[in-house]
Amino acid sequence: MLLAEQALNGLQYGMMLFLMAAGLTLVFGVMGLINLAHGSLYMAGAFACAAVAAATGSFWLGLAASLVAAAAAGALVEIAVIRRLYARDHLDQVLATFALILVFSEGTRWLFGSFPLYLTLPPSLSGAVMLPGGLHYPLFRLVIIGFGAAVALGLWWLIARTRLGIRIRAGEADREMIGALGVDIARLYTIVFALGAALAGFAGALVGTIQSVQVGMGEPVLILAFVVVVIGGIGSIKGAFVGALLVGMTDTLGKALLPGLLSRMWDAASANTVGASLASVLIYVLMAVVLILRPQGLFGAGAGR
Amino acid sequence: MKLKRLLIGGAAAIALAGAAGAEPVKVGMITTLSGGGAGLGVDTRDGFLLALKNAGEAGQQVELVIEDDQQKPDVAVQIADKMIQSDQVDVLTGIVWSNLAMAVVPAAVAQDKFYLSTNAAPSQLAGAGCHPKYFSVSYQNDNLHEAAGAHATDAGIGKVFIMAPNYPAGQDSLAGFKRYYKGEVVSEVYTQVGQTDYAGEIAQIRASDADAVFFFLPGGMGIAFMKQYAESGVGKPLIGPAFSFSQDILPAVGDAALGVKNTAQWSKDLENQPNAAFVETFQAEYGRLPSLYAAQAYDTANLLLSAMAKADLDDADAFRAALAQADFPSVRGKFRFGPNQHPIQDYYVREVVREGDVLTNKIIGPAMADHGDAYAEQCKM
Known part of the structure; x- marks a missing residue:
């Protein structure tokens, strides 16, 4: 029973990481851009959700606002800053997008203050539900799992079945060629960037609802999202999905099980300490193992990229 | 900047x-x-x-x-x-x-x-x-938790699940609680400092056979935990030091905190x-x-x-x-x-109540009187 609940926790965490990593891997794969400011877009979505939900009293409007605000912020940033960076090397991109983190963080602090904001769930989403097998589980965490799965399906359909998806895949394969074929590459990039931003903002709003909305909330998640992208293979949505679930499960189950296993050897306090540290190292061990066996990532397009 | x-x-x-x-x-x-x-x-x-x-x-x-x-x-x-x-x-x-x-x-x-x-x-x-x-x-860091341990013993709570962040005050917290708690500690969990998701810990609380949960999570950590605990449907009563139910935390936690007992050396x-x-x-x-x-x-x-x-x-x-x-x-x-330049003072049990439309704490009784700390003897100066 405990294991089932922890597995659901891992699944929920993985879905959240997927929402974050999907945008990152798209931008990385299609544009070859390292976007450190992705965590800021996650934060922007969370703040938009909190502000709109507080102003209108409707959580659903807040959630919609998180998508719109993060997409708008993403498009704006792409046009104003990112567009100038495609031809530059990765160091310039890292510097510029790191600067964006600082701008976003201070700007948000200026607008909303340093105090964390807290969202209240609508009654229809709050509380726990009984799952088959008698397990009680918070409804909203199930909703996050559902949203994550829906986004994964939607993205797969978008990439595999639509004209825009064809262009995105083509852009990934050879950007000069599709430019020469008459595709407006600048607009394509803006759309992809805004799409990634919207997903990050959506993830921020969902997570902000169960945790808290505060300046700097995006950076810890960003690091994990990069781990997911590396494990899954750069540019692969499928890889991001599998990688996110792997990381989510490994982290959650590691934290849940390791202290118990170690306490058979040591006393509770040190088993706890060592177990918790080992658990946080586990995902990086996972990344290292994947990189040794498949340097291009699980679903990467090839080592040459 | x-x-x-x-x-x-x-x-x-x-x-x-x-x-x-x-x-x-x-x-x-x-x-x-x-x-x-x-x-x-x-x-x-x-x-x-x-x-x-x-x-x-x-x-x-x-x-x-x-x-x-x-x-x-x-x-x-x-x-x-x-x-x-x-x-x-x-x-x-x-x-x-x-x-x-x-x-x-x-x-x-x-x-x-x-x-x-x-x-x-x-x-x-x-x-x-x-x-x-x-x-x-x-x-001294242990004090409020010692008072909580004494209160849990007085209240006749037989089994507790205890939890604190893994940093000096968190270790002091659990040590302090255990020093004055006479019942059984069924599980002792250290969380990360600044942790915002407590799903894993809540699952462990749900699976344990504890009668109550003692937790020390100051600031935003406490708010996140309390909100998630309320959503989880786990109904075990909570006790803690004042930090877990302080005036800075209560507005964000809301009614989930009503009736919770906590210990402090001060109350408004x-x-x-x-x-x-x-x-x-x-x-x-x-x-x-x-x-x-x-x-x-x-x-x-x-x-x-x-x-x-x-x-x-x-x-x-x-x-x-x-x-x-x-x-x-x-x-x-x-x-x-006291001799180690830490306070010797009284500690009280408080309860979270609603006054008008704000949540706050009210003293319901003494927990410990003229209490110093366990380390004063080791201080040589």
Whole structure:
């Protein structure tokens, strides 16, 4: 029973990481851009959700606002800053997008203050539900799992079945060629960037609802999202999905099980300490193992990229 | 950029310096003003400033430099170095978190600065690591948790699940609780500092056969846990130190906290004249109820002012003796220092209640009287 609940926790965490990593891997794969400011877009979505939900009293409007605000912020940033960076090397991109983190963080602090904001769930989403097998589980965490799965399906359909998806895949394969074929590459990039931003903002709003909305909330998640992208293979949505679930499960189950296993050897306090540290190292061990066996990532397009 | 500086009454202090006979004392306040722990630092700052304001002319003798440590030990160390070397402060204060205090305090007192703690009081600095220039005006870290353990024993709770963040104050917390709890601890869990998702811990609580949960999660950690606990449908009663149900946490947690018992050395309904004045002026000045952190900082500032009235800071021994007398009107009613310069005071059990449309705490009984700490004997100075 405990294991089932922890597995659901891992699944929920993985879905959240997927929402974050999907945008990152798209931008990385299609544009070859390292976007450190992705965590800021996650934060922007969370703040938009909190502000709109507080102003209108409707959580659903807040959630919609998180998508719109993060997409708008993403498009704006792409046009104003990112567009100038495609031809530059990765160091310039890292510097510029790191600067964006600082701008976003201070700007948000200026607008909303340093105090964390807290969202209240609508009654229809709050509380726990009984799952088959008698397990009680918070409804909203199930909703996050559902949203994550829906986004994964939607993205797969978008990439595999639509004209825009064809262009995105083509852009990934050879950007000069599709430019020469008459595709407006600048607009394509803006759309992809805004799409990634919207997903990050959506993830921020969902997570902000169960945790808290505060300046700097995006950076810890960003690091994990990069781990997911590396494990899954750069540019692969499928890889991001599998990688996110792997990381989510490994982290959650590691934290849940390791202290118990170690306490058979040591006393509770040190088993706890060592177990918790080992658990946080586990995902990086996972990344290292994947990189040794498949340097291009699980679903990467090839080592040459 | 992130550092905010505030110089209070600098020019006025110099102008008045001749009058009161004492030179202005420069105080460096390092506290947490951003991120999940910001509520604690903001209350610390506001409580301290209020005491200076209420003291009138005497308060203007204190020149205060305030900086945000972002709840990061490395940032706190940088600020402390800067305050000691370039601002040349005489007294340091304000640190909320024990891991930051461990990074700053030993070095500061070694450089001959006084450190008056408004909150953090790790066991390491109460026992063998005590120092003549270090005073804790709040408590010793274990104290509130010891009181909670005593309360859990009195309430006849047979089995508890205990949980705290993995940092000095968290370890002190669980040690303190277990020192006075006579029942069975079924599980002991350490979480990460700054952790915001408690799904894993809540699953463990659900699976355990504990009758109650004791937890110490200050600031944003407590808010996140309480909200998620309420959503989880796990109904086991909660007990904790005041930090887990402090005035900075209650508005965000909401009704989920109603009826929860917690332990503290202060409460806003404690009946004494200094406390009534403190609560009234705090509300008038800031438009909200004061938290425990504000009360501790208010007492710290008044302790400093009482010593400044008795001794000159240049005479460090006399100044230290004046501090040790603790001759100030404490909002806790009675207050004195033990041999290791940590408080000997009363602890109370409080309950979270609704007053009008705000949630707050009300004292429902005593927990421990004239309680010192377990480390005083190890202190040699």
